Amino acid sequence: MKIEININNNSKCIEINPSETLYEVLHRCGVTSVKKACGTSSCGICTVLLDGRPIPSCSFLAAKADGHHITTIEGVQEEANSLGALMNGEGAVQCGFCTPGFLLTVIAMKKELSNPDEQQIKNYLVGNLCRCTGYEGQLRAVKRYMGVSK
Amino acid sequence: MNIKEYLRPDSLQQANELLSENGAVIIGGGAFMHLGDLEIEKAIDLQNLGLHYVEENNEFIEIGAMTTLRELEMNSIINKSFSGILSKAAASIMGVQVRNIATIGGSIYGKYGFSDLLTALLALNAQVELYNAGLMSLESYLESSMDKDIILKVRISKGVSKAYFECFKKVSADFSVLNTAAAIVKGKLRICVGARPARVRLAKGAMSFLNIIDSTNTAAEMAGILASEEIQFGSDIRASAEYRKELCRTLVKRCVLEVLQ
Ligand SMILES: Cc1cc2nc3c(=O)[nH]c(=O)nc-3n(C[C@H](O)[C@H](O)[C@H](O)COP(=O)(O)OP(=O)(O)OC[C@H]3O[C@@H](n4cnc5c(N)ncnc54)[C@H](O)[C@@H]3O)c2cc1C
Numbered sequence: 430m431k432i433e434i435n436i437n438n439n440s441k442c443i444e445i446n447p448s449e450t451l452y453e454v455l456h457r458c459g460v461t462s463v464k465k466a467c468g469t470s471s472c473g474i475c476t477v478l479l480d481g482r483p484i485p486s487c488s489f490l491a492a493k494a495d496g497h498h499i500t501t502i503e504g505v506q507e508e509a510n511s512l513g514a515l516m517n518g519e520g521a522v523q524c525g526f527c528t529p530g531f532l533l534t535v536i537a538m539k540k541e542l543s544n545p546d547e548q549q550i551k552n553y554l555v556g557n558l559c560r561c562t563g564y565e566g567q568l569r570a571v572k573r574y575m576g577v578s579k
Numbered sequence: 580m581n582i583k584e585y586l587r588p589d590s591l592q593q594a595n596e597l598l599s600e601n602g603a604v605i606i607g608g609g610a611f612m613h614l615g616d617l618e619i620e621k622a623i624d625l626q627n628l629g630l631h632y633v634e635e636n637n638e639f640i641e642i643g644a645m646t647t648l649r650e651l652e653m654n655s656i657i658n659k660s661f662s663g664i665l666s667k668a669a670a671s672i673m674g675v676q677v678r679n680i681a682t683i684g685g686s687i688y689g690k691y692g693f694s695d696l697l698t699a700l701l702a703l704n705a706q707v708e709l710y711n712a713g714l715m716s717l718e719s720y721l722e723s724s725m726d727k728d729i730i731l732k733v734r735i736s737k738g739v740s741k742a743y744f745e746c747f748k749k750v751s752a753d754f755s756v757l758n759t760a761a762a763i764v765k766g767k768l769r770i771c772v773g774a775r776p777a778r779v780r781l782a783k784g785a786m787s788f789l790n791i792i793d794s795t796n797t798a799a800e801m802a803g804i805l806a807s808e809e810i811q812f813g814s815d816i817r818a819s820a821e822y823r824k825e826l827c828r829t830l831v832k833r834c835v836l837e838v839l840q
Contacts, residue, residue: 430585447585447622450613470610470677471752482649485676488613490606492585493624534675555751556674 432495436460437504445491451477452486454494455501462502462529473557476530477501482541483534483556502529508536515570523561531557535571545575580613582622589627591729595710597623598727605729607685608647610677630684630731633657638737644684644730648672648696651683661703661735662838664744664760668699673752684730690721690778693754697721698773699744701781702760706734721778738765743837745830746774749817756818757826761802761834770806770835772827776815782806782831795839803832 433442436458445454452475455463463486466474470485477486478500502509509532516522516532531554538545538553545553550571559567583602588594597603602620606612630643633654640660642651651657651669658666672678672695686696687707697717705717710729717733739762746758755774762769768789773779785805789798807827812820 447582448580469614470680471673473674473676476676479679482679483676484679485610488610489680490582490585490609490613490622492582492622493606493609493626495587537675552670552751553675556676558752 430492432492434491434494434496435498437500438498443491447490447492449491450487451484451489451491451494451499454491455486455499460501460503464526464529466526471556471558472527473534474527474530476533476557478533478537481537483537485556500533502532505533505536508532508539512536512570512574515573516567519566519570519573521562521566521570527557527559527561531559531567535574539575545577547572547577550575550577580609580615580617580619582619584620585622585624587624587627591628591710591731594623594625594628594729597621598729603727605684605688607645607682607688608680610681611685611689611691625684625729635660639734640737642683642733642735644682644687644732646683647679648681648683648686649675649678651696652678660737661699661739661762662742664699664702664742664762665696665735668695668744668746668758668760671695671746671748671751671755683733687717687720687733688730692776692778693774694779695744695746695755695758695773698746698758698760698771698779699742700733700735701773701779702742702744702762702764702769702771703735703739704762704764704769706736708732708734718781736764739763740766741838743834745834747826747830754817757823757830759806759827759830759834761831761838763838768835768838770802770831772806772810772831775810775812775823776817777811777813780810782809784809785831789835795836798839799832799836802835803828803830806831 470488475487630645632643648669708714708731742762744760746755758773770782812823
């Protein structure tokens with residue numbers, strides 16, 4: 430079957446197998462920043478934005494993305510650079526495997542929540558696991574990015 | 580999950596005809612189906628059928644089957660209705676990623692034992708509307724073993740004066756070890772216990788007894804004891820039956836205190 434999707438502001442018409450996940454199709458299209466770990470939508474590593482909202486691309490059928498806008502880290506270079514610099518500054522990155530999904534979730538959160546407190550930030554990020562850092566550095570970086578003072 | 584054909588019908592009638600074929604299934608968000616090793620001849624996506632809404636009139640709030648859990652969490656009508664317990668139950672489920680794709684229709688059809696949403700919905704005495712079987716109480720739907728059908732919407736009466744939901748999870752993104760909800764619906768108290776780990780049940784003994792007690796503290800204490808005695812609990816990787824029984828006493832007591840105060 431054919432789907433029409435917009436990936437990082439490029440419209441594409443793609444032939445897919447109806448069983449393919451969005452993650453698989455993105456990789457086929459050369460968008461390899463999207464990583465996959467659990468394959469069960471439990472870890473957040475494969476997060477991409479569907480019309481601006483974070484979704485697990487490993488469990489989302491590509492067929493369902495027909496007619497929608499998909500954003501990966503390649504599509505949010507500027508925001509990713511500033512958030513990435515804050516993360517580096519706080520020692521919040523180690524192996525980096527979870528980073529693209531994490532950055533995308535934070536970037537979506539900034540658009541969705543105005544003035545969140547620390548608990549709201551933590552709640553929003555529940556679905557993004559990191560096995561290296563212990564989250565403290567990430568939380569500091571995210572709070573700075575979101576402009577949260579306490 | 581292996582899908583041979585993916586279809587997006589333009590009418591409910593067409594969806595229903597397709598569903599009657601062998602190996603045809605409805606796809607909600609697809610989040611849970613993705614976990615199974617399913618061989619699907621025809622996957623029927625309902626996304627073009629206008630089942631994505633939250634509507635309110637004087638008597639009811641209606642939620643279309645394709646509404647996502649994240650929308651339940653964020654929708655202003657749902658937030659301010661039923662003491663916010665539907666939003667609270669939805670927000671307790673996994674991360675925003677799953678909640679952005681999982682639907683209320685899929686959550687009901689699955690009748691999952693671990694479900695947080697079903698516990699809140701059953702406490703609110705929700706009704707479910709199906710394409711063929713029509714409107715029925717969620718309670719009857721959960722007990723029935725029906726033919727394939729399409730869930731169209733959930734309807735909840737506004738006669739809920741107070742409600743409370745509580746779940747106990749070892750970590751945020753895990754299944755609940757137990758979840759409980761209480762609500763006063765048209766003046767009557769309803770108490771539900773879910774993730775036992777079997778499917779949610781009403782604690783009917785506690786409900787009928789409590790409807791005649793005046794003292795809030797005694798009622799809440801008794802509710803916990805009665806519910807934990809009448810409900811069956813099981814053991815699994817998360818907790819033993821004995822642990823769940825103890826937890827039930829506390830969580831039910833908390834819920835009842837909240838709704839009676
Ligand atoms: C990793 C993971 C963790 C989860 N953790 C929790 C948790 O802690 N607590 C909790 O409550 N829930 C949890 N859930 C379940 C989630 O909340 C949803 O209930 C579940 O994903 C089903 O919703 P869906 O839209 O994805 O349905 P799908 O996976 O698309 O479908 C599920 C079933 O419903 C059928 N179906 C879907 N829509 C309809 C319809 N309109 N009419 C008829 N049949 C339909 C499908 O054919 C299928 O049989 C979890 C899910 C996942 C993937």
